[in-house]
Amino acid sequence: xxxxxxxIVVTGIGVISPYGAGLSxxxxxxxxxxxxxxxxxxxxxxxxxxxxxxxxxxxxxxxRHYSRSDRLAMMAAGEAVADLAGSCNDFRESxxxxxxxVAGLTEIDPEITRGAADWYRRGGLSxxxxxxxxxxxxxxxxxxxxxxPSCAVSVACASGSTALVxxxxxxxxxxxxxxxxxxxxxxxxxxxxxxxxxxALDAEACRPFDQNRKGLNLGEGAAVLVLxxxxxxxxxxxxxxxxxxxxxxxxxxxxxxxxxxxxxxxGTCIQRALSMAECSIEEIxxxxxxxxxxxxxxxxxxxxxxxxxxxxxxxxxxxxxxxYFGHCLGAAGAIEAAITIMAMRAGVLLPTLxxxxxIESPQIDWLRGEARRQPLPVAMSVSAGFGGSNVALVFExxxx
Amino acid sequence: MKTTLPVLxxxxxxxxxxxxxxxxxxxxxxxxxITAWTTxxxxxxxxxxxxxxxxxxxxxxxxxxxxxxxxxxxxASLALRDAGIDLEHVDRSRVAVFCATGFGCVxxxxxxxxxxxxxxxAGTDPITxxxxxxxxxxxxxxxxxxxxxxxxxxxxxxxxxxxxxLQAASLMRHGQADLAIVLAGDTLTQAIYEWYESAKMLSPxxxxxxxxxxxxxxxxxxxxxxxVLEPSGRPAAHSYAALGVGRWAxxxxxxxxxxxxxxxDRPDFIFCAGNGAPCTPSSLTCSPSDFVxxxxxxxxxxxxxxxxxxxxxxxxxxxxxxxxxxxxQALLLGTxxxxxxxxxRLEIF
Numbered sequence: 007x008x009x010x011x012x013x014i015v016v017t018g019i020g021v022i023s024p025y026g027a028g029l030s031x032x033x034x035x036x037x038x039x040x041x042x043x044x045x046x047x048x049x050x051x052x053x054x055x056x057x058x059x060x061x062x063x064x065x066x067x068x069x070r071h072y073s074r075s076d077r078l079a080m081m082a083a084g085e086a087v088a089d090l091a092g093s094c095n096d097f098r099e100s101x102x103x104x105x106x107x108v109a110g111l112t113e114i115d116p117e118i119t120r121g122a123a124d125w126y127r128r129g130g131l132s133x134x135x136x137x138x139x140x141x142x143x144x145x146x147x148x149x150x151x152x153x154x155p156s157c158a159v160s161v162a163c164a165s166g167s168t169a170l171v172x173x174x175x176x177x178x179x180x181x182x183x184x185x186x187x188x189x190x191x192x193x194x195x196x197x198x199x200x201x202x203x204x205x206a207l208d209a210e211a212c213r214p215f216d217q218n219r220k221g222l223n224l225g226e227g228a229a230v231l232v233l234x235x236x237x238x239x240x241x242x243x244x245x246x247x248x249x250x251x252x253x254x255x256x257x258x259x260x261x262x263x264x265x266x267x268x269x270x271x272x273g274t275c276i277q278r279a280l281s282m283a284e285c286s287i288e289e290i291x292x293x294x295x296x297x298x299x300x301x302x303x304x305x306x307x308x309x310x311x312x313x314x315x316x317x318x319x320x321x322x323x324x325x326x327x328x329x330y331f332g333h334c335l336g337a338a339g340a341i342e343a344a345i346t347i348m349a350m351r352a353g354v355l356l357p358t359l360x361x362x363x364x365i366e367s368p369q370i371d372w373l374r375g376e377a378r379r380q381p382l383p384v385a386m387s388v389s390a391g392f393g394g395s396n397v398a399l400v401f402e403x404x405x406x
Numbered sequence: 407m408k409t410t411l412p413v414l415x416x417x418x419x420x421x422x423x424x425x426x427x428x429x430x431x432x433x434x435x436x437x438x439x440i441t442a443w444t445t446x447x448x449x450x451x452x453x454x455x456x457x458x459x460x461x462x463x464x465x466x467x468x469x470x471x472x473x474x475x476x477x478x479x480x481x482a483s484l485a486l487r488d489a490g491i492d493l494e495h496v497d498r499s500r501v502a503v504f505c506a507t508g509f510g511c512v513x514x515x516x517x518x519x520x521x522x523x524x525x526x527x528a529g530t531d532p533i534t535x536x537x538x539x540x541x542x543x544x545x546x547x548x549x550x551x552x553x554x555x556x557x558x559x560x561x562x563x564x565x566x567x568x569x570x571x572l573q574a575a576s577l578m579r580h581g582q583a584d585l586a587i588v589l590a591g592d593t594l595t596q597a598i599y600e601w602y603e604s605a606k607m608l609s610p611x612x613x614x615x616x617x618x619x620x621x622x623x624x625x626x627x628x629x630x631x632x633x634v635l636e637p638s639g640r641p642a643a644h645s646y647a648a649l650g651v652g653r654w655a656x657x658x659x660x661x662x663x664x665x666x667x668x669x670x671d672r673p674d675f676i677f678c679a680g681n682g683a684p685c686t687p688s689s690l691t692c693s694p695s696d697f698v699x700x701x702x703x704x705x706x707x708x709x710x711x712x713x714x715x716x717x718x719x720x721x722x723x724x725x726x727x728x729x730x731x732x733x734x735q736a737l738l739l740g741t742x743x744x745x746x747x748x749x750x751r752l753e754i755f
Contacts, residue, residue, distance in 0.1 A: 052528030102656070107539065111515075116523035119516055122597040126604040134601050138508055139540060140561040140716060144656065153657030153746070157569050158561040160510065160540035168558060175576045181653060196518070199527040200535035255556035255582070256499065259548045263536045271554060274499060392536050393545025395557050 010237035014174045015404060017184075017244040018232030019344045020085030022078050024058040024225060024331045028085060033348050035330070037377060041359055042331040043211040043223050050195040055207050057193060058225035058331040073110040073136035076145040078228035078337075079190035083146045086186060086230040093242045094184070101154040101182030103173045104143040104230075105165030105189035107336035109158075110136030112194040142190055146230070154182040160336065162391030163296070164255075165189055166229065167339030167399055171253045173233045183238055188340035190228035197335065198224055204263070212299035214326035215308070215372055217363045222298040225332025229340035231347075246404040248347040251384070252283025258394035264302050265390060269310030272396040276314035276388065279398035285384060287318045290400070292355050292373075292385040294346045297326020298333055303390065305365065310388075312369045321371035323378075329359035339389035343399055346387040350403050353381050411648040411753065412575045412586070416489025416634030417724060420477040420591075422452040422627065422710055425462050427484040428644065429728040435710050436618065437611065437625050443596040449603075450612050451594055452627035452710045463550075470533055471546060472511035473593045474630065478543035479550050481632035482587050486551070489634040490643035491585075499554040502583035503544045506560055506570035506590040508716030510540030513595055543630075547587065555583045564681035565654045566590060567631075567719035568740050568748035572652045574635055584637065590720040591630030599626055609709075618709050627713025631720035646727055647736070650751030654740070660747030664739055667749045673702060674734030675754065679722035680707035681715060681742040705729060719748065727754075 021028065024042035025035035035042070042058040049057065063077050072080070083102075090097060113133035118125045126134065135141070143158040155176065161168045166189030173187035191197075201207050201224060208221035239246055256278065258271035265272070280287065296307055315322045327345050334341055349356055354377050361374040382403070389397045416427075422438075423430045437450035459468045459476050463483040468476035482503070486493065493501075515538040521530045536542065541559040548557050556577055562569040567590035574586040602608050609623035610616070618625065635649065636642065653667060711721035719740050726738075733754050740748035 050527040052526060099655075114519065116519045118597060119520040119523050122600040123604060126601060131601070131604050134597075135605075138561060138563075138716070139510070140508065140563045140566065143561075144563045147656050153655055155569065155654050156562055156656035156746075157573075160559045160561065161557065162539050162541050172558070172560075172573060175573065175580055175582075178580055179576050181572075195522070195527045199522060199530045200518070200532075200538070202528070203530045203532035203535055205532075255558070257503070257545070257548045257554050257557035259498075259552045259554045262542070262545065262549065274554075391541070392539055393541045393557065394548060395541065395545070 010240065011235055012178060013236040014177055014233055014250040015236050015239050015246045016231050016248045016250060016347060017234055017239050017246055018086040018089060019247060020082040021229045021341060021344050022060055022082045023227040023341065024060055027081060029344060029348060036356055037354065041211060049198055053198060055209050056211055056223045059193060060226050071132040071136060072145055074112045074192035075106050075109050075142055075190045076136060078192060079104055079142050079146050080149045082188060082190065082228035082230040083150060083186055086232050087150060093244065096183040098152060099154045099183055100152045101176050101185035102143045102147050102152060102156045103159060103169040103185060103187040104146055105159040105169040105336045105340065106139050106142045106191055107160055107162055107165055108191040108194055108197055109139040109142050111196045112192050146186065161395045162393050163335055163338055164389040164391035164395040164397045165336035165339060167343060167387060167389040167397040168255060169340060170231065170343055170399060171255055171397060174250055174253060177233060177235055184232055184234035186230050187233055188228065188230035189337035191226060191335040191337045193224055193226040206300055208299060211360060212329060213360045214297035214299040214329050214358050215304050215364050216361050217365060219299045219301060219304060221300050223332035225334045227334045227341055228337050229344045231340065231343060248350060249402045249404050250399060251402045252279045252285060252400040254278035254282060254398050256396045260394060263392050265306035267306055269306045269313055271394065272307060272310035272390055273313035275396040276310065276398045279400050283400040285400055287315045289384045290322065290386050291382045292349060293322060293324045294342045294387040295324050295326045296388050296390045297328055308365050308367050308370065312367060315369060321369055323355050323371040323373050325356055325358040325373035327356055339397060343387045346385045346401055350382045350385050350401060354379055411638065411650055412578050412635040413638045413648050414633050414646045415636045415642040415644055416485040418481040418484025418488055418632045419724060420454055420481045421629035421721060422454055425457055425480055425484065427488040430724060432728050448613060451599065452625060452713050454629050470537060472514040472537055472542060474511050474591060475543040475546045477591060477630040478505065478589050479546050481630040482547045482589060485587060485632040485634045488644060493551060497584060498552050500584040501553040502556040502574060502577050502586040503547045503553055504558050504570045504574035504586055504588045505544035506566035506717050507540060508561060508566055508592050509598060511538050511542050512598060513593055514538045516595055516597055561716060564716055564742035564744050564746060565740055565748040566716040568654050568750060572750060575649050578635060578637065586635040587632055588635060589630055589632045590717040592628060592714050592717050594626050594628040602626055625709055625713045627710050629721065631724050633720060645755045647755060648753040650753060652750030654748035656746045660741045663747050664737060664749040667751065673737040675702065675731050675736035676704045677723060677726035677736055677738045678705060678707040679719040679738055679740040680712050681718060681740055
């Protein structure tokens with residue numbers, strides 16, 4: 007007997023991705039095996055690499071200055087709630103939890119360091135106002151007229167999935183009738199330069215979990231999921247897309263940037279999410295991996311899956327959908343949660359693109375080649391990030 | 407003491423009062439002249455005097471860290487010390503670190519921009535980049551103390567600290583952590599200060615040696631406050647307060663929200679936590695008087711905490727607790743010139 011007040015469901019999804027605006031475009035592109043990664047040289051002088059970009063965004067009329075991360079978030083949120091009109095009297099009291107790592111960094115010019123006051127006088131004042139990460143969440147709230155609890159999350163590349171966890175907890179606390187949760191990050195020279203300086207980028211299209219992987223590609227985008235309790239969703243007759251059955255967060259506490267080699271922290275995270283979901287290791291039909299394509303991440307993640315799914319009767323199907331449109335940083339966890347739900351609803355296991363020589367692991371069924379059609383009642387999405395944070399989310403298809 | 411609420415058992419802080427464990431002096435501070443960068447005329451702020459973190463926390467190496475990260479580790483360590491917690495006897499995989507910040511590691515972010523301005527984007531510093539991330543302070547706390555539970559960094563327009571406190575308590579309530587270290591803070595840099603000044607948000611007291619008055623605007627401040635939350639039951643060295651229910655909202659009527667939260671109860675104390683400029687006049691003192699009982703004490707927001715725009719609430723709470731209020735019911739009430747509110751019930755021991 008499920009407790010409808012304590013069961014968290016997903017009732018709306020909005021995605022802005024390099025495939026364009028809308029979950030349907032993302033789904034069509036991914037099911038067709040379309041890769042959005044392409045060479046780019048114009049992002050800053052000297053940059054030569056591979057990225058995935060969202061096209062030009064439509065102009066805004068309200069006269070305020072928004073960062074590109076704000077804009078992506080506002081668009082994704084708009085799509086996520088597009089079907090809510092009229093069905094939700096308490097929408098205004100909704101909560102917002104938006105993740106971002108870039109936020110308004112897109113708007114800051116390095117010239118600010120040669121004289122901030124001058125830069126502000128030359129038009130930088132409103133641009134700098136977009137710098138705080140909280141601005142992403144505030145922009146979403148203001149664009150939709152929402153006045154409930156608003157929070158931004160910055161946990162590096164695990165931010166997007168952390169936002170979903172915090173949103174779920176807020177619902178358990180009855181802090182809001184529903185919560186719009188997700189992440190948004192735009193491509194910008196700051197992050198491209200940073201990852202490039204760390205030699206973490208693959209100049210060509212990334213190859214997650216391949217033995218010849220060389221690094222990651224950056225992408226951009228946003229995803230917003232509408233979360234509410236099953237009781238609230240039923241009350242308003244919402245279309246329930248999935249159940250968020252369990253979640254967990256852990257930290258490696260081992261290195262500022264590198265993951266724990268043996269995957270203990272991430273493995274523990276997965277086990278705790280399964281425990282919360284009261285879900286056996288046999289039940290998980292697919293893992294949407296963090297899978298950045300960096301040598302260190304992918305081997306650590308492999309060890310985490312071997313550890314967490316040890317004793318499973320069949321190998322665990324795993325893929326990295328970052329191979330389609332790169333790593334969207336603070337948005338990644340939310341976009342991948344949306345993809346995991348989309349995969350469950352479509353009954354399809356998405357392969358990792360360009361995975362020709364996978365890391366050897368008999369316990370893992372590396373999905374590659376053609377998409378695999380099969381029922382997918384329960385799936386997991388996994389994220390990790392600089393600073394050692396790990397997040398695991400367990401989704402289940404909703405059966406009325 | 408019979409309560410199932412999370413209990414605040416340890417406090418550590420790095421603030422303009424210095425690095426301290428536990429409660430802090432109650433005398434009001436005056437802002438000091440800025441000397442960290444060149445100013446044409448007098449500019450004042452509430453600043454943390456430089457100190458050597460390793461002198462407070464032996465073994466702590468901070469040379470490559472943003473000041474916010476260094477202060478976070480120091481404040482968290484002092485809070486654990488104040489709580490009398492021996493981490494050797496704690497399941498560290500169930501200790502959460504929850505950090506609130508408005509601007510994050512802005513000092514090293516500026517340094518990274520400076521390297522881009524000097525050498526081009528192709529010549530930036532790989533060591534600096536990871537330390538610019540907003541979650542670096544929380545992750546360094548975890549790294550230093552081997553804390554392997556949830557590690558979250560949040561920001562919330564005007565109410566980052568209140569939201570961190572509430573969400574950390576939520577993690578404990580839902581069994582996702584056994585113990586939590588909540589941190590809130592920001593550092594002040596030239597670019598941030600000049601942004602405030604360009605946006606005309608500053609108090610006249612920033613530009614003169616006059617004592618702080620109630621004129622409009624605020625005086626920028628910096629620092630980090632850390633608080634340890636534990637479940638009730640462990641015989642703790644200190645039990646400052648138990649955290650009750652709370653909420654925060656981006657909009658709406660602070661008074662109505664607080665009244666709904668209180669459900670007819672009349673708190674003995676209101677701890678005012680103003681967030682954002684201008685600090686006065688606002689609802690900081692007029693709102694609480696609408697619903698407190700006769701004889702209740704309103705502890706107004708202090709300028710030193712008002713200057714930490716999004717992350718000042720823990721310092722507001724620390725300053726209020728440092729006045730050693732008698733046992734009773736309290737309400738931490740955060741209001742903001744930007745709208746919205748935060749309200750958190752506390753039981754003072």
